[in-house]
Amino acid sequence: MFRTDERRLDQWERRVEWPLTCLAALFLAAYAWQVLDDRSTPGLHGVLEAVLRAVWLVFAVDYAVRLKPAVDKRRFFTAHLFDLVAVLLPAVRVLRLLTVLKLLNRRFAGRVRQRIGVYVAGVTVLVGACASLAVLDAERHHPDATITTFGDAAWWTLTTISTVGYGDRYPVTWEGRLVAALLMVGGIALLGVITGTTASWLVERLSGVEGSVAEAERATLAELRPVKAELAALRAELEHRPGV
Amino acid sequence: MFRTDERRLDQWERRVEWPLTCLAALFLAAYAWQVLDDRSTPGLHGVLEAVLRAVWLVFAVDYAVRLKPAVDKRRFFTAHLFDLVAVLLPAVRVLRLLTVLKLLNRRFAGRVRQRIGVYVAGVTVLVGACASLAVLDAERHHPDATITTFGDAAWWTLTTISTVGYGDRYPVTWEGRLVAALLMVGGIALLGVITGTTASWLVERLSGVEGSVAEAERATLAELRPVKAELAALRAELEHRPGV
Amino acid sequence: MFRTDERRLDQWERRVEWPLTCLAALFLAAYAWQVLDDRSTPGLHGVLEAVLRAVWLVFAVDYAVRLKPAVDKRRFFTAHLFDLVAVLLPAVRVLRLLTVLKLLNRRFAGRVRQRIGVYVAGVTVLVGACASLAVLDAERHHPDATITTFGDAAWWTLTTISTVGYGDRYPVTWEGRLVAALLMVGGIALLGVITGTTASWLVERLSGVEGSVAEAERATLAELRPVKAELAALRAELEHRPGV
Amino acid sequence: MFRTDERRLDQWERRVEWPLTCLAALFLAAYAWQVLDDRSTPGLHGVLEAVLRAVWLVFAVDYAVRLKPAVDKRRFFTAHLFDLVAVLLPAVRVLRLLTVLKLLNRRFAGRVRQRIGVYVAGVTVLVGACASLAVLDAERHHPDATITTFGDAAWWTLTTISTVGYGDRYPVTWEGRLVAALLMVGGIALLGVITGTTASWLVERLSGVEGSVAEAERATLAELRPVKAELAALRAELEHRPGV
Known part of the structure; x- marks a missing residue:
C-alpha cells in the first residue's frame, strides 16, 4: 500500500x-x-x-x-x-522557473561542473530579477529613498550581489534591507560556488591524482599478469608429464 | 595522581x-x-x-x-x-552560547560539512548580534555618528561582514572601528570557510578520486583471486599424486 | 575533401x-x-x-x-x-592581444598554474584598460558624472574589479553601468581563479595524495616481485629434474 | 671555483x-x-x-x-x-622584517598550514603598517584629502584590504591611489590564500582520500601474503620429496 x-x-x-x-x-x-x-x-x-x-x-x-x-x-x-x-x-x-534548466541539464548529463554553472547562472539571474522588483516595491515611496526606478534597483542589485557596494544607492526601509540581507548571503554563496568549482576543476586537472593512481595500478596489474601466466604454464607442465 | x-x-x-x-x-x-x-x-x-x-x-x-x-x-x-x-x-x-550547538552536533555526527555549516551560521549570528550591540554602544553619543539605533547597527554589521560596505553607515569612534576590524576579519574568514567547504565538497563529488581508486583496487583483487585458486589447485594435485 | x-x-x-x-x-x-x-x-x-x-x-x-x-x-x-x-x-x-601571451606560454609549457597566472594577469590588465576607456567614453559628458578623466576611470576600474567599491566614483549612464556589470563579473571570476589556483596548489602540496598512493603501490609491487622470483625458481627446478 | x-x-x-x-x-x-x-x-x-x-x-x-x-x-x-x-x-x-618569522617557523616545521598562517598574518600586518604610513604621507597635504591622521590612514587600510570599502575615506592623489592598488591586490591575494588553506584542510580532512587508498592497499597486501606463503610451502614440499 x-x-x-x-x-x-x-x-x-x-x-x-x-x-x-x-x-x-x-x-x-x-x-x-x-x-x-x-x-x-x-x-x-x-x-x-x-x-x-x-x-x-x-x-x-x-x-x-x-x-x-x-x-x-x-x-x-x-x-x-x-x-x-x-x-x-x-x-x-519564482525559483520554480529553474525547472526550465532541466532541459539544459539533459545536454550536460555527466558534466557536473557545467550543470553547476548553468544552475548558478540561472539562480543568480532569477534572484537578481526578484530582488530588484522587491526592493523597488519596498523603497519607491520612502522620502529618503535612493532607489526609485527599476534601473536603479537593478544597478543596486548588481553592486550588492558582487559585494562591490558603491553606496550611491542603498535601501533605507526594513523590507528593502531584508532583501539586501538575502542578496548578500546569495553573493557570498555565489563567490563560494564559483571559487569552489574553479578549485575543484584545477585540483582535478593539475594534481593528476586519478592519472597517477591509474598508472600505478596498471603497473601492479602488469606485474600480476606474468605471475598468472607462469602459474598456468607450471600447472600444464605438471599435468602432461606422463611419468609423474 | x-x-x-x-x-x-x-x-x-x-x-x-x-x-x-x-x-x-x-x-x-x-x-x-x-x-x-x-x-x-x-x-x-x-x-x-x-x-x-x-x-x-x-x-x-x-x-x-x-x-x-x-x-x-x-x-x-x-x-x-x-x-x-x-x-x-x-x-x-557570549560565544559560550555555541555550546547549544552541541545538541545539533549529535544529529550530524560524522557529517563534518553539516557541522561546519551549523557552526559557521551560529558563530556568524552571535558575532553579528554582539558586534551590533558593541558598535551601537560605542557610536551612539558621538556627534558625527551615523549609527544611532539598533536597526542601523544591525544593518551596518550586515554590510560589513558581507564585505559589501555601502558606506551609508560607518563607525567614527576608535572603539567602533575596533569592532569593525574584528567583523572584517570575521567576514574574510567566513568567505574562506564557505568557499573551502564548497570546494572540498565539489572536489570529493567531482574528482571521483575515491571511486577510481576503489575500482582500480577491485580490478587488482579480481586478478589476484584466480592466482590464489590456481596455486591451491596446484598444491592439491601435487599432494594427491600417489607415485610422486 | x-x-x-x-x-x-x-x-x-x-x-x-x-x-x-x-x-x-x-x-x-x-x-x-x-x-x-x-x-x-x-x-x-x-x-x-x-x-x-x-x-x-x-x-x-x-x-x-x-x-x-x-x-x-x-x-x-x-x-x-x-x-x-x-x-x-x-x-x-582587443582580447586578441592575448595571443602575445602565447610567447610566454611556450616558456611555461607543462606548468599549468604559471600559465593560468599569466593569462589572468593579461586578461585583467587588458579588460581593465578597455573598461576604463569605455566607461570614460560613456560617462564624460553626463551632467552628474563623477568619472571625467582617464585617471578617474582607471581608479574606478580598480576599485570595482577588486570589489572594494568606495563609491567616490561610480557610473550614472546605462552604458557605464553595463561596463561595470562586466567588470564585476570579471572581478568575481578573478577572485575565483586566484583562490582556486591557490587552493589546488595547497591541496597538491599538503594533502600528499600522490605521494601516499605511490608509496602504497610501491609496497604492493615489492610484495609481488618475490612472488614472481619464487615462481620462476619453482619452474626451473621442475624442468631440470631428470627423473620426473 | x-x-x-x-x-x-x-x-x-x-x-x-x-x-x-x-x-x-x-x-x-x-x-x-x-x-x-x-x-x-x-x-x-x-x-x-x-x-x-x-x-x-x-x-x-x-x-x-x-x-x-x-x-x-x-x-x-x-x-x-x-x-x-x-x-x-x-x-x-620593510618586508625584510619577516625574517623574524623564521623563529616561529622552526616551531611549526612540517606543519605547512600553520606556517602559511603565520606568514599571511605577518605580511598583512607589515604591509598594512607601511601602506598606512605611505598613504598618510601622500594624502595629508592635499586640499580634498579625507585621510589626514594616522588613525584615518589605518582605518582606510583596513577597509581596503578587507575589500569592504565604505568610501568614508579614500585617496585622491595618484601616489595614494598607487598604494591603494597594491593593497587591493594584497587583499585579493589574502582572500585567496585564506580560502585556499581552508579548502585544502577540508579536502584533506573530509575527502579521506589517503585513508581509503591506504585501506584498499592493505586489502591487496592481505590477499598477496597467503599467495606468497602458499608458494613457499609448495616449493618446500617439492624439494623435500625424496622420490621425485
Missing part, C-alpha cells in the same frame, strides 16, 4: 511539474507588472492581485495534496522544505 | 558546561538591555552592571579552578586560550 | 593569427586616442573612426572566410563563439 | 640576514617618525632622511656584493627578484 502511494506521488509530481513552472512564470510576470506599472488603475491592480493570490492558492493546494499520502510526515517536511518555503514566501515561488 | 587531577578536571568541565552557557546567555541579555534601553534609571543600570560583573567573576573563578590542578601550565594556556580570552574580553564570553 | 578543408582552415588560422593580433593592437590604440583626445579635429576623428571600422571589417571577413568551408556549421558556432562575439562587440576584439 | 663562490655567497647571506633585518626595522622606525612627526625641525628631518638613505645604501651594496660572484647572472636576477625590488622600492625593504 505504501508503494502505491509513493508511486502515485511520483506520478503527481511529474504531471504538475510543468504547469507549476508556468504558474511561477505567470506569478513573476504579474508581480513585475504590479511593481513596475505604478500608475495602474485600481481595476488592473485588482486583477493582478487576484492572479498572485490564485497562484499562491495553487501552490498551497499542491503542497497539501502531496503531504496527505506521505507516510512519514517528518521526512516529507525535511525533503520538501523548499516547497513549504515557496508556499509561505511569494518570491521563492 | 596526575590521572586523578585530569579526571577531576574533566568532570568539572562537564558539570559547569551548561551553567556557564546559561550565564553567557544571561550576560548577552543584560548587555543587550543595557545598550538598547538608553533611558534606564540609574537603579536598573546598576543592577545590569552588577549582573555583568558577576558573570565575569564566575568565568574568572572557573578559569582559576581549572588552571590550578593542571600539571603542565603551559599546555593548559595554549589549550584553553579561548577561555582566557573569554575572561579578558566580555563580548567573547 | 573534408580533410583538405580542415587543413586549409588550420593553415589560414595560423597565417592570420599575428596580423589579427596587430590589428587588435591598432584597434586599441585608435580607440584610446579617440576617447582620450577629446578635442580632436573632425578630420582626425574621421580617420580614427575609419580605422576602427576597417579593423571591424577585417574581423568580419576573417569570420566569414572561416565559416564557409566549415562542414558542421553548428559545431563551428560553439567552437568559435569568442570570434563571433569579437566581431559583434568591438571591445572584445 | 664555482663551488667556492656559491659557498661564500651562502655564508654571506647567513651572516648579513639578521643585521639587514635590524636595518629594515630601523628603516620602518625612521620612516614612521618622519611621516607621523609632521612638525619635526629641519635638523631632525635631515637626520631621519640620512638614516633612510644609509639603509638604502646598505641594501644596494649587499645586492651588488651578492651579484658579483654569481656565475649565472640571469638566474641570480630571477632568484633574487625580491631583493632588487627591495633596493628600488623603499617600502618593500
Whole structure:
C-alpha cells in the first residue's frame, strides 16, 4: 500500500511539474507588472492581485495534496522544505522557473561542473530579477529613498550581489534591507560556488591524482599478469608429464 | 595522581558546561538591555552592571579552578586560550552560547560539512548580534555618528561582514572601528570557510578520486583471486599424486 | 575533401593569427586616442573612426572566410563563439592581444598554474584598460558624472574589479553601468581563479595524495616481485629434474 | 671555483640576514617618525632622511656584493627578484622584517598550514603598517584629502584590504591611489590564500582520500601474503620429496 502511494506521488509530481513552472512564470510576470506599472488603475491592480493570490492558492493546494499520502510526515517536511518555503514566501515561488534548466541539464548529463554553472547562472539571474522588483516595491515611496526606478534597483542589485557596494544607492526601509540581507548571503554563496568549482576543476586537472593512481595500478596489474601466466604454464607442465 | 587531577578536571568541565552557557546567555541579555534601553534609571543600570560583573567573576573563578590542578601550565594556556580570552574580553564570553550547538552536533555526527555549516551560521549570528550591540554602544553619543539605533547597527554589521560596505553607515569612534576590524576579519574568514567547504565538497563529488581508486583496487583483487585458486589447485594435485 | 578543408582552415588560422593580433593592437590604440583626445579635429576623428571600422571589417571577413568551408556549421558556432562575439562587440576584439601571451606560454609549457597566472594577469590588465576607456567614453559628458578623466576611470576600474567599491566614483549612464556589470563579473571570476589556483596548489602540496598512493603501490609491487622470483625458481627446478 | 663562490655567497647571506633585518626595522622606525612627526625641525628631518638613505645604501651594496660572484647572472636576477625590488622600492625593504618569522617557523616545521598562517598574518600586518604610513604621507597635504591622521590612514587600510570599502575615506592623489592598488591586490591575494588553506584542510580532512587508498592497499597486501606463503610451502614440499 505504501508503494502505491509513493508511486502515485511520483506520478503527481511529474504531471504538475510543468504547469507549476508556468504558474511561477505567470506569478513573476504579474508581480513585475504590479511593481513596475505604478500608475495602474485600481481595476488592473485588482486583477493582478487576484492572479498572485490564485497562484499562491495553487501552490498551497499542491503542497497539501502531496503531504496527505506521505507516510512519514517528518521526512516529507525535511525533503520538501523548499516547497513549504515557496508556499509561505511569494518570491521563492519564482525559483520554480529553474525547472526550465532541466532541459539544459539533459545536454550536460555527466558534466557536473557545467550543470553547476548553468544552475548558478540561472539562480543568480532569477534572484537578481526578484530582488530588484522587491526592493523597488519596498523603497519607491520612502522620502529618503535612493532607489526609485527599476534601473536603479537593478544597478543596486548588481553592486550588492558582487559585494562591490558603491553606496550611491542603498535601501533605507526594513523590507528593502531584508532583501539586501538575502542578496548578500546569495553573493557570498555565489563567490563560494564559483571559487569552489574553479578549485575543484584545477585540483582535478593539475594534481593528476586519478592519472597517477591509474598508472600505478596498471603497473601492479602488469606485474600480476606474468605471475598468472607462469602459474598456468607450471600447472600444464605438471599435468602432461606422463611419468609423474 | 596526575590521572586523578585530569579526571577531576574533566568532570568539572562537564558539570559547569551548561551553567556557564546559561550565564553567557544571561550576560548577552543584560548587555543587550543595557545598550538598547538608553533611558534606564540609574537603579536598573546598576543592577545590569552588577549582573555583568558577576558573570565575569564566575568565568574568572572557573578559569582559576581549572588552571590550578593542571600539571603542565603551559599546555593548559595554549589549550584553553579561548577561555582566557573569554575572561579578558566580555563580548567573547557570549560565544559560550555555541555550546547549544552541541545538541545539533549529535544529529550530524560524522557529517563534518553539516557541522561546519551549523557552526559557521551560529558563530556568524552571535558575532553579528554582539558586534551590533558593541558598535551601537560605542557610536551612539558621538556627534558625527551615523549609527544611532539598533536597526542601523544591525544593518551596518550586515554590510560589513558581507564585505559589501555601502558606506551609508560607518563607525567614527576608535572603539567602533575596533569592532569593525574584528567583523572584517570575521567576514574574510567566513568567505574562506564557505568557499573551502564548497570546494572540498565539489572536489570529493567531482574528482571521483575515491571511486577510481576503489575500482582500480577491485580490478587488482579480481586478478589476484584466480592466482590464489590456481596455486591451491596446484598444491592439491601435487599432494594427491600417489607415485610422486 | 573534408580533410583538405580542415587543413586549409588550420593553415589560414595560423597565417592570420599575428596580423589579427596587430590589428587588435591598432584597434586599441585608435580607440584610446579617440576617447582620450577629446578635442580632436573632425578630420582626425574621421580617420580614427575609419580605422576602427576597417579593423571591424577585417574581423568580419576573417569570420566569414572561416565559416564557409566549415562542414558542421553548428559545431563551428560553439567552437568559435569568442570570434563571433569579437566581431559583434568591438571591445572584445582587443582580447586578441592575448595571443602575445602565447610567447610566454611556450616558456611555461607543462606548468599549468604559471600559465593560468599569466593569462589572468593579461586578461585583467587588458579588460581593465578597455573598461576604463569605455566607461570614460560613456560617462564624460553626463551632467552628474563623477568619472571625467582617464585617471578617474582607471581608479574606478580598480576599485570595482577588486570589489572594494568606495563609491567616490561610480557610473550614472546605462552604458557605464553595463561596463561595470562586466567588470564585476570579471572581478568575481578573478577572485575565483586566484583562490582556486591557490587552493589546488595547497591541496597538491599538503594533502600528499600522490605521494601516499605511490608509496602504497610501491609496497604492493615489492610484495609481488618475490612472488614472481619464487615462481620462476619453482619452474626451473621442475624442468631440470631428470627423473620426473 | 664555482663551488667556492656559491659557498661564500651562502655564508654571506647567513651572516648579513639578521643585521639587514635590524636595518629594515630601523628603516620602518625612521620612516614612521618622519611621516607621523609632521612638525619635526629641519635638523631632525635631515637626520631621519640620512638614516633612510644609509639603509638604502646598505641594501644596494649587499645586492651588488651578492651579484658579483654569481656565475649565472640571469638566474641570480630571477632568484633574487625580491631583493632588487627591495633596493628600488623603499617600502618593500620593510618586508625584510619577516625574517623574524623564521623563529616561529622552526616551531611549526612540517606543519605547512600553520606556517602559511603565520606568514599571511605577518605580511598583512607589515604591509598594512607601511601602506598606512605611505598613504598618510601622500594624502595629508592635499586640499580634498579625507585621510589626514594616522588613525584615518589605518582605518582606510583596513577597509581596503578587507575589500569592504565604505568610501568614508579614500585617496585622491595618484601616489595614494598607487598604494591603494597594491593593497587591493594584497587583499585579493589574502582572500585567496585564506580560502585556499581552508579548502585544502577540508579536502584533506573530509575527502579521506589517503585513508581509503591506504585501506584498499592493505586489502591487496592481505590477499598477496597467503599467495606468497602458499608458494613457499609448495616449493618446500617439492624439494623435500625424496622420490621425485
